[in-house]
Amino acid sequence: MRKTYSLLSAGVIVAVLSLSGVVPAAADDQDKVDEPATQSNPVGTCGNGWLWFPQERVFDGKLMIGPTQFSANGTNAPAKATFTSTVSGTFTAMLDGGTEIGLDAKLAQASAKFGASFQASMTAAVGNSIEVTVPPGATAYAEYGIWNSYIKGEEQHWVGLGPACNVVEKRSAGMQAPFRAGWDTSIG
């Protein structure tokens, strides 16, 4: 969704706002965006510029690098199976929608909000191994890959003077970014 209001003008000086309290409670306030209203600004000074608000980790995914490996244990005792990554691959973070705020800033914000440090790029290398204990009569499966998340967010354009701020435009702005490489094992 993209909406532009007349408060924007060519002469607006764009200054990226610090997230430290300028617009602390506005990210989820969709109604006021649809009908712009003056927001109370506890910091006391408002600038003009774009902010990004990460809203939700929509899913966790795994980009599988290489084939699914497996090892069956036909014996009546536990057995060890060693799996080794044979293919390398790289997952590069992708922006979806608004690009007013750059990738590095979004990675930092998403990392602070959701815990794990998201990366601009992550490579799954050849030669990483894991040893799995396979129960008697069972099969172990192992996949090597890159764990990643899609993060739903929104860019908002704030305009204001003094203690009052308005959101005058907002854009859907998601991001898909990797956060770890590693194995995914299961027993079947």
Next chain:
Amino acid sequence: MGHVYWLTRHIAGLAAITLALAGCTQVADDPEGKATAVRSPSPTASIPATGDPEPTVLRPEWIDAETLLIEAPSVRGSAEMGPFASQAGRIAVYVKCYGEGSLTVEIVDSAKFTQQCLIDKHDPGTRNQIQVANPDEVIIRGTAESSDLWAIAVTEGEPAS
């Protein structure tokens, strides 16, 4: 993209299970007393020939929406954690290691992997999801040289399909 899994959403805030650490382990910065600290690492951070200065604290990181089962920051040498229970029967093991050696992590009776430590305090480390053989009594052992600093967090994994 290949397989995409939806992780089970868990209720956050479950208390971490107390860690039982082996006697040769050094654990620093454990304000909640979950680990048995033997002694803190040297307050003087060494500076390797290349890379970042050694951090005084190394904290594990994990997706905070996942249910945390155990965590141990700033570990040197060997440590044993658990037993603890996994309701999903699969666990996600987040490991970071700073140094020039390697860290071997064993999920007893289930799996074992070795991770190269790096002279990079910003290295995010790895996440390995492992189906455990004994979900009611999961035990994890970590082994590294005392010159390497490592951290681990274990969360509930995606249930096996």
